[in-house]
Amino acid sequence: MIELFQRSIFEENLALSFFLGMCTYLAVSRRIETAIGVGIALIIVQGISVPLNHLLYAHLLRADALGWLGLPGTDLRFMRLITFIGIVAALVQLLEMLLDRYFPALHRGLGIYLPLLAINCAIIGGSLFMVERQYDLAESAVFGLGSGIGWALAIVTLAALRERLRYADVPRGLEGLGMAFIVTGLIAMGFSAFAGVRAI
Protein backbone atom coordinates (compact mmCIF):
# COMPACT_ATOMS: atom_id res chain seq x y z
CA MET A 1 0.00 0.00 0.00
CA ILE A 2 2.84 2.36 0.93
CA GLU A 3 4.61 1.26 -2.21
CA LEU A 4 1.59 2.14 -4.34
CA PHE A 5 1.35 5.52 -2.61
CA GLN A 6 5.00 6.31 -3.21
CA ARG A 7 4.91 5.00 -6.78
CA SER A 8 1.91 7.14 -7.67
CA ILE A 9 3.68 10.24 -6.36
CA PHE A 10 7.07 9.80 -8.01
CA GLU A 11 7.56 6.98 -10.46
CA GLU A 12 4.15 7.11 -12.13
CA ASN A 13 3.58 10.81 -11.64
CA LEU A 14 0.50 11.77 -13.66
CA ALA A 15 1.97 14.99 -15.00
CA LEU A 16 5.55 13.97 -15.58
CA SER A 17 5.33 10.41 -16.84
CA PHE A 18 1.80 10.26 -18.30
CA PHE A 19 1.54 13.90 -19.44
CA LEU A 20 -1.89 14.33 -17.87
CA GLY A 21 -3.32 17.69 -16.91
CA MET A 22 -0.73 19.47 -19.03
CA CYS A 23 -3.00 22.35 -20.10
CA THR A 24 -3.61 23.41 -16.53
CA TYR A 25 -0.04 22.51 -15.60
CA LEU A 26 1.48 24.96 -18.08
CA ALA A 27 -1.18 27.64 -17.88
CA VAL A 28 -1.26 28.23 -14.12
CA SER A 29 2.38 27.66 -13.22
CA ARG A 30 3.46 31.26 -13.67
CA ARG A 31 3.15 32.16 -10.00
CA ILE A 32 3.82 29.95 -7.02
CA GLU A 33 0.74 31.06 -5.03
CA THR A 34 -1.67 30.07 -7.79
CA ALA A 35 0.22 26.82 -8.32
CA ILE A 36 -0.23 25.91 -4.65
CA GLY A 37 -3.95 26.77 -4.90
CA VAL A 38 -4.50 24.54 -7.93
CA GLY A 39 -2.38 21.80 -6.40
CA ILE A 40 -4.45 21.66 -3.21
CA ALA A 41 -7.72 21.79 -5.16
CA LEU A 42 -6.53 18.91 -7.33
CA ILE A 43 -5.49 16.78 -4.33
CA ILE A 44 -8.97 17.24 -2.83
CA VAL A 45 -10.87 16.49 -6.04
CA GLN A 46 -8.65 13.57 -7.03
CA GLY A 47 -8.73 12.09 -3.51
CA ILE A 48 -12.55 12.07 -3.54
CA SER A 49 -13.29 11.31 -7.18
CA VAL A 50 -11.16 8.19 -7.70
CA PRO A 51 -12.70 6.15 -4.83
CA LEU A 52 -16.16 7.51 -5.67
CA ASN A 53 -15.80 6.47 -9.29
CA HIS A 54 -14.51 3.10 -8.12
CA LEU A 55 -17.69 2.53 -6.11
CA LEU A 56 -19.87 3.50 -9.07
CA TYR A 57 -17.89 1.37 -11.48
CA ALA A 58 -17.87 -1.69 -9.24
CA HIS A 59 -21.56 -1.55 -8.35
CA LEU A 60 -23.23 -0.17 -11.47
CA LEU A 61 -21.10 -0.38 -14.59
CA ARG A 62 -19.00 -3.54 -14.41
CA ALA A 63 -20.14 -6.64 -16.32
CA ASP A 64 -22.94 -8.36 -14.36
CA ALA A 65 -22.83 -5.55 -11.79
CA LEU A 66 -26.58 -5.00 -11.87
CA GLY A 67 -27.31 -8.52 -10.60
CA TRP A 68 -28.57 -7.09 -7.30
CA LEU A 69 -31.29 -5.22 -9.21
CA GLY A 70 -32.46 -8.42 -10.84
CA LEU A 71 -30.83 -7.55 -14.16
CA PRO A 72 -28.19 -10.20 -14.79
CA GLY A 73 -26.02 -10.16 -17.89
CA THR A 74 -25.73 -6.37 -18.25
CA ASP A 75 -22.45 -4.79 -19.33
CA LEU A 76 -22.34 -1.02 -19.10
CA ARG A 77 -18.56 -0.66 -19.24
CA PHE A 78 -18.73 1.48 -22.37
CA MET A 79 -20.57 4.10 -20.29
CA ARG A 80 -17.62 4.66 -17.95
CA LEU A 81 -16.15 7.71 -19.67
CA ILE A 82 -19.44 9.65 -19.72
CA THR A 83 -20.21 8.58 -16.15
CA PHE A 84 -16.80 9.70 -14.89
CA ILE A 85 -17.06 13.07 -16.64
CA GLY A 86 -20.51 13.65 -15.18
CA ILE A 87 -19.44 12.61 -11.68
CA VAL A 88 -16.34 14.81 -11.70
CA ALA A 89 -18.26 17.84 -12.98
CA ALA A 90 -20.97 17.33 -10.35
CA LEU A 91 -18.38 16.78 -7.61
CA VAL A 92 -16.53 19.97 -8.48
CA GLN A 93 -19.77 21.95 -8.47
CA LEU A 94 -20.85 20.43 -5.13
CA LEU A 95 -17.45 21.01 -3.56
CA GLU A 96 -17.56 24.62 -4.64
CA MET A 97 -20.97 25.15 -3.03
CA LEU A 98 -19.94 23.37 0.20
CA LEU A 99 -16.72 25.40 0.47
CA ASP A 100 -18.65 28.60 -0.16
CA ARG A 101 -21.14 27.74 2.60
CA TYR A 102 -18.86 26.35 5.32
CA PHE A 103 -15.32 27.54 4.60
CA PRO A 104 -15.64 30.93 2.88
CA ALA A 105 -11.97 31.79 3.44
CA LEU A 106 -10.85 28.60 1.71
CA HIS A 107 -13.37 29.23 -1.05
CA ARG A 108 -11.92 32.65 -1.75
CA GLY A 109 -8.51 31.04 -2.09
CA LEU A 110 -9.41 27.98 -4.13
CA GLY A 111 -12.74 28.99 -5.67
CA ILE A 112 -11.43 30.15 -9.02
CA TYR A 113 -9.35 27.01 -9.54
CA LEU A 114 -12.07 24.45 -8.86
CA PRO A 115 -14.03 24.94 -12.13
CA LEU A 116 -10.76 24.53 -14.06
CA LEU A 117 -10.51 21.01 -12.70
CA ALA A 118 -13.93 19.91 -13.94
CA ILE A 119 -12.47 18.98 -17.31
CA ASN A 120 -8.90 18.18 -16.39
CA CYS A 121 -7.25 15.14 -17.99
CA ALA A 122 -5.41 14.29 -14.76
CA ILE A 123 -8.66 13.69 -12.92
CA ILE A 124 -10.49 11.76 -15.65
CA GLY A 125 -7.23 9.95 -16.43
CA GLY A 126 -6.77 8.97 -12.79
CA SER A 127 -10.21 7.36 -12.74
CA LEU A 128 -9.59 5.58 -16.05
CA PHE A 129 -6.26 4.23 -14.81
CA MET A 130 -8.06 2.99 -11.69
CA VAL A 131 -10.34 0.90 -13.94
CA GLU A 132 -7.55 -0.26 -16.24
CA ARG A 133 -5.30 -1.41 -13.40
CA GLN A 134 -8.20 -2.99 -11.47
CA TYR A 135 -7.55 -1.38 -8.10
CA ASP A 136 -9.88 -2.24 -5.22
CA LEU A 137 -11.53 0.42 -3.07
CA ALA A 138 -8.67 0.90 -0.60
CA GLU A 139 -6.07 0.91 -3.37
CA SER A 140 -8.02 3.42 -5.40
CA ALA A 141 -8.28 5.75 -2.40
CA VAL A 142 -4.52 5.55 -1.91
CA PHE A 143 -3.88 5.96 -5.64
CA GLY A 144 -6.20 9.00 -5.83
CA LEU A 145 -4.49 10.73 -2.94
CA GLY A 146 -0.98 9.82 -4.07
CA SER A 147 -1.42 10.85 -7.68
CA GLY A 148 -3.01 14.12 -6.56
CA ILE A 149 -0.05 14.87 -4.29
CA GLY A 150 2.37 13.95 -7.09
CA TRP A 151 0.69 16.31 -9.54
CA ALA A 152 0.63 19.13 -6.98
CA LEU A 153 4.31 18.58 -6.22
CA ALA A 154 5.17 18.77 -9.92
CA ILE A 155 3.25 22.00 -10.55
CA VAL A 156 4.66 23.73 -7.45
CA THR A 157 8.20 22.76 -8.48
CA LEU A 158 7.67 24.10 -11.99
CA ALA A 159 6.13 27.34 -10.69
CA ALA A 160 9.05 27.91 -8.34
CA LEU A 161 11.53 27.40 -11.17
CA ARG A 162 9.57 29.63 -13.56
CA GLU A 163 9.52 32.45 -11.01
CA ARG A 164 13.30 32.30 -10.99
CA LEU A 165 13.54 31.96 -14.77
CA ARG A 166 11.71 35.24 -15.23
CA TYR A 167 14.88 37.07 -14.33
CA ALA A 168 17.10 34.89 -16.50
CA ASP A 169 18.37 35.93 -19.91
CA VAL A 170 16.86 33.12 -21.96
CA PRO A 171 17.17 33.11 -25.79
CA ARG A 172 14.28 35.13 -27.24
CA GLY A 173 12.42 32.28 -28.95
CA LEU A 174 12.75 29.93 -26.01
CA GLU A 175 11.17 32.28 -23.48
CA GLY A 176 7.93 31.23 -21.79
CA LEU A 177 6.50 28.04 -23.24
CA GLY A 178 9.66 26.58 -24.73
CA MET A 179 11.62 27.02 -21.52
CA ALA A 180 8.72 25.64 -19.47
CA PHE A 181 8.81 22.45 -21.53
CA ILE A 182 12.53 21.97 -21.17
CA VAL A 183 12.42 22.64 -17.42
CA THR A 184 9.55 20.14 -17.14
CA GLY A 185 11.68 17.58 -18.95
CA LEU A 186 14.46 18.10 -16.43
CA ILE A 187 12.02 17.83 -13.50
CA ALA A 188 10.72 14.60 -15.04
CA MET A 189 14.26 13.22 -15.10
CA GLY A 190 14.63 14.18 -11.44
CA PHE A 191 11.38 12.44 -10.51
CA SER A 192 12.29 9.30 -12.43
CA ALA A 193 15.37 9.01 -10.23
CA PHE A 194 12.98 7.82 -7.50
CA ALA A 195 11.97 4.88 -9.69
CA GLY A 196 13.94 2.21 -7.90
CA VAL A 197 13.14 3.35 -4.35
CA ARG A 198 11.03 0.79 -2.46
CA ALA A 199 9.66 0.84 1.07
CA ILE A 200 10.92 -2.26 2.87
Place this chain on the structure above:
Amino acid sequence: MFEHLRTVTDPLVDKNPVTVHILGICSALAVTTSVATALTLSLALIVVLTLAAGIISLIRHHVPSAIRLIVQITIIASLVVVADQLLQAFAYEMSQRLSVFVSLIATNCIVLGRTEAFALQNRPVPSMLDALGNGAGYALVLLVVASIRELFGSGTLLARPVLPLVADGGWYEPMRLMLLAPSAFIILGLLVWAIRSLRPGQQEAREFAPLPQQRQVQP
Protein backbone atom coordinates in the same frame (compact mmCIF):
# COMPACT_ATOMS: atom_id res chain seq x y z
CA MET B 1 -12.89 29.44 -51.58
CA PHE B 2 -9.51 30.99 -50.79
CA GLU B 3 -10.90 32.02 -47.41
CA HIS B 4 -11.91 28.45 -46.66
CA LEU B 5 -8.45 27.27 -47.60
CA ARG B 6 -7.04 29.72 -45.06
CA THR B 7 -9.17 28.24 -42.26
CA VAL B 8 -7.58 24.86 -42.98
CA THR B 9 -3.97 25.93 -43.48
CA ASP B 10 -3.66 28.60 -40.78
CA PRO B 11 -3.69 26.20 -37.81
CA LEU B 12 -0.83 24.16 -39.30
CA VAL B 13 1.98 26.50 -38.25
CA ASP B 14 0.84 30.09 -37.73
CA LYS B 15 -2.01 29.32 -35.32
CA ASN B 16 -1.02 25.81 -34.35
CA PRO B 17 -3.18 24.71 -31.41
CA VAL B 18 -0.32 22.92 -29.65
CA THR B 19 2.65 25.24 -30.01
CA VAL B 20 0.85 28.59 -30.01
CA HIS B 21 -2.27 28.14 -27.91
CA ILE B 22 -0.84 25.42 -25.58
CA LEU B 23 -3.94 23.27 -26.06
CA GLY B 24 -4.18 19.52 -26.03
CA ILE B 25 -0.69 18.66 -24.88
CA CYS B 26 -2.19 16.36 -22.27
CA SER B 27 -2.43 13.36 -24.51
CA ALA B 28 -0.12 14.60 -27.24
CA LEU B 29 3.12 13.46 -25.69
CA ALA B 30 2.28 10.14 -24.13
CA VAL B 31 1.57 8.38 -27.42
CA THR B 32 4.59 9.70 -29.31
CA THR B 33 6.98 6.85 -28.54
CA SER B 34 6.13 5.39 -31.96
CA VAL B 35 4.74 6.87 -35.17
CA ALA B 36 1.97 4.27 -35.46
CA THR B 37 0.34 5.16 -32.13
CA ALA B 38 0.69 8.88 -32.81
CA LEU B 39 -0.94 8.44 -36.23
CA THR B 40 -3.86 6.45 -34.80
CA LEU B 41 -4.52 8.94 -32.05
CA SER B 42 -4.30 11.88 -34.47
CA LEU B 43 -6.79 10.24 -36.83
CA ALA B 44 -9.17 9.53 -33.94
CA LEU B 45 -8.86 13.14 -32.79
CA ILE B 46 -9.43 14.57 -36.27
CA VAL B 47 -12.58 12.45 -36.77
CA VAL B 48 -14.00 13.28 -33.34
CA LEU B 49 -13.16 16.98 -33.63
CA THR B 50 -14.61 17.38 -37.14
CA LEU B 51 -17.84 15.54 -36.32
CA ALA B 52 -18.25 17.35 -33.00
CA ALA B 53 -17.76 20.75 -34.67
CA GLY B 54 -20.30 19.86 -37.36
CA ILE B 55 -22.95 18.62 -34.93
CA ILE B 56 -22.51 21.49 -32.48
CA SER B 57 -22.60 24.02 -35.29
CA LEU B 58 -25.87 22.49 -36.57
CA ILE B 59 -27.63 22.84 -33.23
CA ARG B 60 -26.01 26.14 -32.20
CA HIS B 61 -29.26 28.15 -32.41
CA HIS B 62 -31.17 25.72 -30.22
CA VAL B 63 -28.78 25.49 -27.27
CA PRO B 64 -29.31 27.97 -24.42
CA SER B 65 -25.97 29.51 -23.50
CA ALA B 66 -26.31 28.54 -19.82
CA ILE B 67 -26.05 24.83 -20.56
CA ARG B 68 -23.90 24.99 -23.68
CA LEU B 69 -20.80 23.51 -22.02
CA ILE B 70 -22.66 20.45 -20.75
CA VAL B 71 -24.24 19.90 -24.18
CA GLN B 72 -20.84 20.17 -25.87
CA ILE B 73 -19.13 17.83 -23.42
CA THR B 74 -21.90 15.26 -23.79
CA ILE B 75 -21.68 15.31 -27.59
CA ILE B 76 -17.88 15.09 -27.56
CA ALA B 77 -17.82 12.31 -24.96
CA SER B 78 -20.39 10.27 -26.91
CA LEU B 79 -18.31 10.56 -30.09
CA VAL B 80 -15.19 9.55 -28.16
CA VAL B 81 -16.96 6.49 -26.74
CA VAL B 82 -17.93 5.48 -30.30
CA ALA B 83 -14.35 5.98 -31.52
CA ASP B 84 -12.99 3.96 -28.58
CA GLN B 85 -15.43 1.10 -29.17
CA LEU B 86 -14.61 1.06 -32.89
CA LEU B 87 -10.89 0.87 -32.15
CA GLN B 88 -11.44 -1.95 -29.68
CA ALA B 89 -13.52 -3.83 -32.23
CA PHE B 90 -11.28 -3.48 -35.28
CA ALA B 91 -7.78 -2.74 -33.92
CA TYR B 92 -7.70 -4.36 -30.50
CA GLU B 93 -3.92 -4.45 -30.19
CA MET B 94 -3.60 -0.76 -31.03
CA SER B 95 -6.32 0.17 -28.54
CA GLN B 96 -4.37 -1.71 -25.84
CA ARG B 97 -1.23 0.26 -26.68
CA LEU B 98 -3.10 3.56 -26.59
CA SER B 99 -4.45 2.60 -23.15
CA VAL B 100 -6.56 5.40 -21.66
CA PHE B 101 -5.50 8.05 -24.12
CA VAL B 102 -8.30 7.52 -26.64
CA SER B 103 -10.83 8.17 -23.88
CA LEU B 104 -8.88 11.25 -22.90
CA ILE B 105 -9.66 12.87 -26.27
CA ALA B 106 -12.87 13.85 -24.47
CA THR B 107 -10.93 16.07 -22.09
CA ASN B 108 -8.56 17.31 -24.78
CA CYS B 109 -8.69 21.09 -24.65
CA ILE B 110 -8.46 21.42 -28.45
CA VAL B 111 -11.87 19.84 -28.99
CA LEU B 112 -13.76 21.92 -26.45
CA GLY B 113 -11.71 24.98 -27.37
CA ARG B 114 -12.59 24.81 -31.08
CA THR B 115 -16.27 24.01 -30.57
CA GLU B 116 -16.60 26.78 -27.98
CA ALA B 117 -14.60 29.39 -29.87
CA PHE B 118 -15.56 28.64 -33.47
CA ALA B 119 -18.38 26.15 -34.02
CA LEU B 120 -20.84 27.99 -31.77
CA GLN B 121 -20.65 31.12 -33.95
CA ASN B 122 -20.22 29.71 -37.43
CA ARG B 123 -22.04 27.68 -40.05
CA PRO B 124 -21.41 23.92 -40.22
CA VAL B 125 -19.09 23.80 -43.27
CA PRO B 126 -16.56 26.45 -42.09
CA SER B 127 -16.67 24.94 -38.59
CA MET B 128 -15.80 21.50 -39.90
CA LEU B 129 -13.00 22.94 -42.05
CA ASP B 130 -11.63 24.82 -39.04
CA ALA B 131 -11.81 21.62 -36.99
CA LEU B 132 -10.03 19.71 -39.75
CA GLY B 133 -7.25 22.30 -39.86
CA ASN B 134 -6.76 22.29 -36.11
CA GLY B 135 -6.79 18.51 -36.02
CA ALA B 136 -4.17 18.47 -38.76
CA GLY B 137 -2.03 21.00 -36.87
CA TYR B 138 -2.18 18.76 -33.80
CA ALA B 139 -1.36 15.71 -35.92
CA LEU B 140 1.61 17.52 -37.46
CA VAL B 141 3.19 18.26 -34.08
CA LEU B 142 2.52 14.70 -32.89
CA LEU B 143 4.05 13.17 -35.98
CA VAL B 144 7.18 15.33 -35.85
CA VAL B 145 7.80 14.48 -32.18
CA ALA B 146 6.95 10.80 -32.73
CA SER B 147 9.28 10.46 -35.75
CA ILE B 148 12.20 11.93 -33.82
CA ARG B 149 11.54 9.73 -30.79
CA GLU B 150 11.01 6.52 -32.75
CA LEU B 151 13.93 7.10 -35.12
CA PHE B 152 16.50 7.81 -32.42
CA GLY B 153 14.94 5.71 -29.67
CA SER B 154 14.58 2.43 -31.52
CA GLY B 155 16.07 3.08 -34.96
CA THR B 156 12.82 2.41 -36.80
CA LEU B 157 10.07 4.40 -38.53
CA LEU B 158 6.57 2.90 -38.58
CA ALA B 159 8.22 -0.30 -37.25
CA ARG B 160 10.46 -0.54 -40.38
CA PRO B 161 14.20 -0.52 -39.57
CA VAL B 162 15.91 2.66 -40.80
CA LEU B 163 19.06 2.83 -38.71
CA PRO B 164 20.62 -0.66 -38.37
CA LEU B 165 20.97 -1.48 -34.65
CA VAL B 166 24.12 -2.73 -32.98
CA ALA B 167 22.11 -5.69 -31.69
CA ASP B 168 21.39 -6.73 -35.30
CA GLY B 169 24.94 -6.23 -36.52
CA GLY B 170 24.56 -2.59 -37.58
CA TRP B 171 26.23 0.53 -36.21
CA TYR B 172 23.46 2.41 -34.38
CA GLU B 173 23.25 2.27 -30.59
CA PRO B 174 19.63 3.24 -29.71
CA MET B 175 19.12 6.12 -27.26
CA ARG B 176 16.85 4.68 -24.58
CA LEU B 177 16.27 8.14 -23.16
CA MET B 178 14.24 9.02 -26.27
CA LEU B 179 11.61 6.47 -25.28
CA LEU B 180 11.24 7.87 -21.76
CA ALA B 181 8.97 10.73 -20.76
CA PRO B 182 11.52 13.55 -20.24
CA SER B 183 12.67 13.50 -23.86
CA ALA B 184 9.15 14.28 -25.10
CA PHE B 185 9.09 17.50 -23.09
CA ILE B 186 12.53 18.53 -24.25
CA ILE B 187 11.85 17.78 -27.95
CA LEU B 188 8.61 19.74 -27.82
CA GLY B 189 10.43 22.61 -26.11
CA LEU B 190 13.07 22.67 -28.84
CA LEU B 191 10.33 22.46 -31.50
CA VAL B 192 8.63 25.50 -30.00
CA TRP B 193 11.99 27.28 -30.00
CA ALA B 194 12.53 26.45 -33.69
CA ILE B 195 9.06 27.67 -34.69
CA ARG B 196 9.38 30.88 -32.69
CA SER B 197 12.77 31.63 -34.17
CA LEU B 198 11.30 31.34 -37.66
CA ARG B 199 8.12 33.23 -36.73
CA PRO B 200 9.22 35.97 -34.31
CA GLY B 201 5.62 37.21 -34.08
CA GLN B 202 4.79 34.27 -31.82
CA GLN B 203 7.34 35.18 -29.15
CA GLU B 204 5.97 36.00 -25.72
CA ALA B 205 6.27 39.50 -24.30
CA ARG B 206 9.01 39.89 -21.72
CA GLU B 207 8.05 40.64 -18.14
CA PHE B 208 11.57 41.75 -17.29
CA ALA B 209 14.42 42.70 -19.58
CA PRO B 210 18.06 42.47 -18.57
CA LEU B 211 19.86 45.80 -18.26
CA PRO B 212 22.19 46.64 -21.15
CA GLN B 213 25.76 45.68 -20.31
CA GLN B 214 27.70 48.56 -18.80
CA ARG B 215 31.06 48.97 -20.42
CA GLN B 216 33.93 48.67 -17.96
CA VAL B 217 35.75 51.94 -17.78
CA GLN B 218 39.45 51.62 -17.13
CA PRO B 219 40.82 54.50 -15.04
